[in-house]
Amino acid sequence: MDRSGAWVGYAWAVAAAAACTAAGYAMRPRFDLVNVAMVYLLPVVVVALRFSRGAAIATAALSVAAFDFAFVPPEGAFTVDDVQYLLTFAIVIAVAVVISGLRDRVRREAGEQARLAAEAETERLRSTLLASISHDLRTPLAVMSGASSSLVERGERLSSEERRALSASLFEQSRELSERVAKLLDMTRLESGALQLERDWASIEEIAATVLRRLEARLAKHRLLVELPSDLPLLRVDSTLVDHALANLLENAAKHTPEGTVVRLRARADPGELVVTVEDYGGGIPAEDVERVFAKFHHGASHGVGGMGIGLSICRAIVRLHGGRAWAERVPEGGTAFHVAFPIEPAPAVPSEA
Numbered sequence: 001m002d003r004s005g006a007w008v009g010y011a012w013a014v015a016a017a018a019a020c021t022a023a024g025y026a027m028r029p030r031f032d033l034v035n036v037a038m039v040y041l042l043p044v045v046v047v048a049l050r051f052s053r054g055a056a057i058a059t060a061a062l063s064v065a066a067f068d069f070a071f072v073p074p075e076g077a078f079t080v081d082d083v084q085y086l087l088t089f090a091i092v093i094a095v096a097v098v099i100s101g102l103r104d105r106v107r108r109e110a111g112e113q114a115r116l117a118a119e120a121e122t123e124r125l126r127s128t129l130l131a132s133i134s135h136d137l138r139t140p141l142a143v144m145s146g147a148s149s150s151l152v153e154r155g156e157r158l159s160s161e162e163r164r165a166l167s168a169s170l171f172e173q174s175r176e177l178s179e180r181v182a183k184l185l186d187m188t189r190l191e192s193g194a195l196q197l198e199r200d201w202a203s204i205e206e207i208a209a210t211v212l213r214r215l216e217a218r219l220a221k222h223r224l225l226v227e228l229p230s231d232l233p234l235l236r237v238d239s240t241l242v243d244h245a246l247a248n249l250l251e252n253a254a255k256h257t258p259e260g261t262v263v264r265l266r267a268r269a270d271p272g273e274l275v276v277t278v279e280d281y282g283g284g285i286p287a288e289d290v291e292r293v294f295a296k297f298h299h300g301a302s303h304g305v306g307g308m309g310i311g312l313s314i315c316r317a318i319v320r321l322h323g324g325r326a327w328a329e330r331v332p333e334g335g336t337a338f339h340v341a342f343p344i345e346p347a348p349a350v351p352s353e354a
Contacts, residue, residue: 009047009055016043017062021070033071037088040067044092048099060096064089140173147173197321201347202239204232204267204276211247212265218251221259227266235274236345237322245318248311249278249338257282262335273324273341281335285328293328293338315340 020043024036040063048056068089069075147166155163205228212219212226235242253263257280264279285293294316316326324342331337 009051010058012043012047012051013055013059013062016047016059017066019043020063021066024067024071028071034088036071037067037092040064041092041095044096045099048096049103053097053100053104056096056100057093060093064092140177143173144170144177197238197241199236199238201234201236202242203234204228204242204274205230207239207243208246208265208267208276211243211250215247215250215254218254219263222254222257222261222263225262225264225266227264229267232267233269233274233344234347235342237342241318241321242342245315245340246276246278248315249340252311252338253278253280253282256280257335269344270341273343275339275341277337277339279331279335279337281331281333284330284334285336287330290328290330293336294326312338 017040020040023039027036027039044056044060044063047059147169150158151163151166151170158166208226208228212224250263250265257263262279262281265277266279267274267276269275294312312326319326319340319342322342324340326338326340328336328338
C-alpha cells in the first residue's frame with residue numbers, strides 16, 4: 001500500500017472516534033455505558049478489515065481514549081476509577097489486533113493460492129504447447145522426411161510427374177511448418193509486450209485486398225463473398241498486424257469448414273468503431289465454445305483438422321493491442337461469425353491548397 005493509501009486508514013481512525021463520541025453522547029441518556037462502548041467497537045472491526053494493522057490499532061487506541069475521556073468516571077480525565085473498564089479497553093484493542101491479523105493471514109493465503117494457480121496455469125499451457133507442437137509438427141515433418149527420402153533414394157527412377165509431386169509436397173509442408181513456427185513466435189512477442197505498433201492511416205479495403213490475394217489458393221475451394229462498402233472510414237492501425245489478424249480469421253474459416261461452403265468477409269462502421277466480420281457456414285461451433293474460441297490452444301470440435309489453436313488467439317491479441325475487441329457468435333444459418341472491432345479515430349484534416 002502506498003503512503004497516501006496508508007494515511008486513509010488513520011484518517012478513518014480519527015473520524016470514527018469522533019463519530020462514535022458524538023453517537024455516544026446521543027445514546028447516553030437512554031443506554032448504559034457498556035452499550036456505548038460497543039459503538040466504539042464497530043469502527044475498530046471495520047478499519048481492521050479494510051486497512052492496515054497500524055490503522056486498526058490506532059482506531060482502537062483513539063476509541064479507548066475517547067470513551068475514557070468522555071464517558072468513564074471521572075469524566076473529562078484519562079483516569080479510570082472502575083477496574084472493569086480496563087478489561088473493556090483490553091478487549092477493544094485485542095479485537096483490533098486479532099481481526100487485522102486474521103485479515104493479513106487471509107490475504108497471504110489468497111496470494112499464495114493465486115501464485116499456485118498461476119503456476120498451475122503456466123504448467124498447463126506449457127504442457128499443452130508441447131503436446132500441440134509434438135502433434136501438429138510431427139505430420140509435416142513426417143511428410144517432408146518421406147518425400148525427401150524418396151527423392152534421395154530413387155529420384156532418378158521416378159517420373160517427372162512423381163518428382164514434381166514430391167517436390168510440391170515438400171514445399172507445401174515446409175511452408176506449413178514455417179507458418180506454425182511463426183505463429184508461436186508471434187504469440188510470444190505479443191504476450192511479452194515486445195511488439196510495438198507502427199500506426200498509420202489505412203483502408204480496411206486495401207488491407208483485405210492484400211490478404212485475399214495472398215490466400216487465393218487456400219480459399220479457392222470455398223465460395224467467397226466480400227462485402228466491403230466503399231465509404232468505410234480510415235483506421236489508424238499497424239497495417240501489417242491487421243493484415244495478419246484478418247488472414248488468421250480467413251484461414252481459420254477455410255481450414256475448419258467443408259469445401260464448397262460459403263466464407264463471407266464484410267465490414268460495417270458502428271458508432272466509434274469499425275467492425276470486420278468473417279462468417280463461415282460449416283455447421284457452426286458448439287455453444288460452449290463461443291466464449292473460449294479465442295483462447296490459446298483451443299481447438300474446439302475441430303481438433304482433427306490440425307493447427308496449434310493459436311491463430312484466433314493471435315488475432316484477438318492484435319486487436320486488443322489496437323484498443324479493440326474480438327468475439328464470436330453463432331449465426332442462425334448454421335455457421336459462426338467472428339467479429340473484430342477497431343476504434344475509429346478522427347481522420348486528419350486534408351491540407352488546403354495554397
